[in-house]
Amino acid sequence: MVQIDSQKLNPPIIALQITFLERTYPLHPHPVNPTASHFGLISIPFRSPPGPAELKLTWTTAAGRSARTIRFKIVAGNYKTDLLKVDPARVNPNKKNLQRARKEAAKLKRIYAAGNIARLWENDYLLPITSKITSFYGNKRVYNGQLKSYHNGVDFRAPIGTPVFAPNSGVVKLAENLFYSGNVVIIDHGTKIFTVYAHMSKIQVTAGQQIAKGQLIGLTGATGRVSGPHLHWGVKVNGVAVNPMQFIKIMASLVTERG
Numbered sequence: 001m002v003q004i005d006s007q008k009l010n011p012p013i014i015a016l017q018i019t020f021l022e023r024t025y026p027l028h029p030h031p032v033n034p035t036a037s038h039f040g041l042i043s044i045p046f047r048s049p050p051g052p053a054e055l056k057l058t059w060t061t062a063a064g065r066s067a068r069t070i071r072f073k074i075v076a077g078n079y080k081t082d083l084l085k086v087d088p089a090r091v092n093p094n095k096k097n098l099q100r101a102r103k104e105a106a107k108l109k110r111i112y113a114a115g116n117i118a119r120l121w122e123n124d125y126l127l128p129i130t131s132k133i134t135s136f137y138g139n140k141r142v143y144n145g146q147l148k149s150y151h152n153g154v155d156f157r158a159p160i161g162t163p164v165f166a167p168n169s170g171v172v173k174l175a176e177n178l179f180y181s182g183n184v185v186i187i188d189h190g191t192k193i194f195t196v197y198a199h200m201s202k203i204q205v206t207a208g209q210q211i212a213k214g215q216l217i218g219l220t221g222a223t224g225r226v227s228g229p230h231l232h233w234g235v236k237v238n239g240v241a242v243n244p245m246q247f248i249k250i251m252a253s254l255v256t257e258r259g
Contacts, residue, residue: 002040012061042055053073115190115193119191172217174207201221
């Protein structure tokens, strides 16, 4: 996360943005002190090479355009390997299911690309469920002996039927069954933040529905490509999957600071 003291940039500011890895990220008014400060959530893919990195802050005022380079270091993550036994048909799907999965992946890509810029969330984010984490963000996912993916969220142990709650307010963008993820809910919280809930037994919201913080959105299950009942929870920021537990801490620090 990047926080900018806007008052030091010769306001009033006409435009403000950050560029990182050839991508441009918007900056948003700080939730606590919106007139004096801005924040940006810069997503770093977990397979990014460790080492020195930099981002570029660009702002425009009546006096013209200015820029500043911010240097930092990417630290290597300590990721493990999950060995999972699942239905073989979910590991090597037939032609029909493979086509289905590809169409679903394209649909998800469109959803994340069209995220709301306005802030729909309030204050800190809550956990959707209180339970033990059985698989962590970034782990290698080896299904039936085949490396198929890297974990883009966390898994919470939960018996089928455990209530799942929205960690913050937003709008439901997807509420349906997907081939790999089973029964899924995706919530758009604004400022390019999405949260994802997968493998549920029951969905209790609909696409387009406005969601309040703490609202029941579904029940845990074992649908899709799973080795047993659990809740997969993911967070996407600017189209990149980030560590949900780290995200919770960052957002809590953001709303407790004065900006």
